[in-house]
Amino acid sequence: MGVPKKRKSKSRVGHHRSQWERKQKLLQLVSCPNCGRLILPHHICPYCHHYKGKEVKV
Template sequence: MAVPKQKRSRSRTHTKRAKIYRTVSVPISKCPNCGQPKLPHRVCLHCGYYNGKQILEIAE
């Protein structure tokens, strides 16, 4: 059975657990076609364009 050689300090344990709950901020870019904010490398949900091509038909 695997048994740790030394006791882990409380601060080491909390530091390791803090990484699990840390939030990651997602960079938001502007759509070059309509100027609305969108996630990078994804189709714009407002106009349906990605990489200069229309991918989705958006009903207005």
């Protein structure tokens, strides 16, 4: 069954889209200072296992 077109008001959709943009910004990637690849911020690099300039042993 389809969802009625007027179920969500324009302001509600606008709010939802603004929150979606906020989430996208949280997923920004940074480049690893050791190997230069794109990694998640505040995480150990999965390629060279470096974090804060040191090698981390897993």
